[in-house]
Amino acid sequence: DMPIHNFxxxxxxxxxxxxxxxTMFKKYGKHERSCLSCPSNCTLVVDIPGTAxxxxxxxxxxGAFGSMCENDSLEIIGQCNELCNDYxxxxxxxxxxxxxxMEAFEKGLLTEADLGGIRLSWGNGEAMLALLHKIGRREGIGDILADGTRPAAERLGKDFGDMVVEVKGVEIPMHDPRAYWSNAVNYAVANRGACHMEGVTFTVESGLPFPDLGYTAPMDPYITDGKxxxxxxxxxxxxxxxxxxxxxxxxxVxxxxxxxxxxxxxCTGWKVTPEGLMRTAERIFNVKRLVNVARGLSRKDDTLPKRLLSVPQRDDIGPVDPQGMERMLTEYYRIRGWDEKGTPTRERLKALRLA
Known part of the structure; x- marks a missing residue:
């Protein structure tokens, strides 16, 4: 589900x-390690040239500095990673x-002059590093790009809008919703915008079992049922x-x-049930939704960018079906007890002891 060429x-x-x-472990891996007091060795320590x-x-x-930018250099990815940490x-x-x-440069919407002399062609690792420095320091074009793609497109002009791939101002992660349609509704409705960690639905869709939630087998990723x-x-x-x-x-696990x-x-001596814990979570999620509603967000914002609803991921994987997207959204609202605009109803808020 790794996206390619700006989706x-x-x-x-x-x-x-x-x-x-x-490949990274074979070429540059030193050893595995854990975060403090964690039993899982899920972190790899590496010695990539040009980085600490x-x-x-x-x-x-x-994915972000690799396939998205058509860069196949682990060394450049490592340096981009380090620069992001520094900045x-x-x-x-x-x-x-x-x-x-890069797409704007390819289409002639941004020139080398606009980019301060950077030839930002696909896969040009040195150009990526140079642009990251400009973004980190807010120099030249970097001052426009530093706030992300949506604000940048708004400042640069309407021709840039179709190249933006985000939800609520948050750029889409490296788990393409065209590969797992549950991610489509996850990204669309997640309170902070397109964030895979708000729902991680694709893990269940691909077969990770959560029996206490009713999931024990993989799901067809290209249908709307149950998503x-x-x-x-x-x-x-x-x-x-x-x-x-x-x-x-x-x-x-x-x-x-x-x-x-x-x-x-x-840890606490409480007597919380799994159902009570999920009920508390539902209350918290709805409070977050109310904050967004108070700031003007509604169904119009609970959607995917045009590109993901119209452009295939590859030859054998099409876009997310727009009508299917609407059906999933309507079903999500119904389950939540929200109205057709995505606002929690007073009845639901009373049931959750929030009104």
Missing amino acids: MGGRWAEKAERISGQ VGHAPEYETI GLDTISAGNTIAFA AQLAVKMHDLMVIYDGLGICKFYIV SYGPTILAEWLNY
């Missing part, structure tokens, strides 16, 4: 092997923004993870509300 699709399998986790020895680039970073930039948004600028219900359940489950301060990588309630009760 314009195509095949990139051979080059993808050059930047895979296995340390934490390996994550999957999202590899305090999010790698997903930074990689998306560079891919956006809204999955998004609701996983949105609420991730609220529990956030509220307890638990790393979401624990989803890989299918930690659902049952074991989380057991942990909480063991």
Whole structure:
């Protein structure tokens, strides 16, 4: 589900092997390590040329500075990762923004002069590094790009709008919703915008079991049936993870509300049930939604960018069906007890003891 060429699709399998986790471990891996007091060795320490020895680039970073920009150099990806750490930039948004600028350069909407002498062709790693420095320092075109793709497109003009791939101002992560339609409704409705960690629905769709939520087998990724219900359940489950301060990588061992309630009760002496925990999560999710509604967000904002609803991911995977997207959204609202505009109804808020 790794996106390519600013979500314009195509095949990139051979080059993808050059930047895979296995290749990185073989070429530059030192050893695995854990975060403090964590039993999971899910972090790889690497020694990539041009960077300090340390934490390996994550999957999202590899996708953002790799396939999205058609760059097959692990060395460039490692340096981009380090620059983002130094400048305090999010790698997903930074990689998306560079891919956006690359497409604009390819189409002649941005010139070398506009970019301060940078020839921003696809796969040009040195150009990527140069542009990252400009973004980090807000120099020249970097001052426009530093706020992300939506504000940049608004400042640069209407011709740039169709190249923006975001929801509510947050750039789409490296899990393409055209590959897993549950991600389409997850991204569209997630309170903070397009964030895979708000729902991680694609993990369940691909077969990760959560028996206490009713999921024990993979789901067909290209149909709408059941996807809204999955998004609701996983949105609420991730609220529990956030509220307890638990790393979401624990989803890989299918930690659902049952074991989380057991942990909480063991630590606090409470007597919380899994159902009660999910009910609390539902209340929190609705409060967040009310904050967004108060700021003017509604159904018009709960959607995907045009590109993902019209352009195939590749030859054998089409776009998300627009009508299917609307059906999933309508079903999501119905399950939540929201009206047709996406506003929680007073009846639902009373049932949740929020009104």
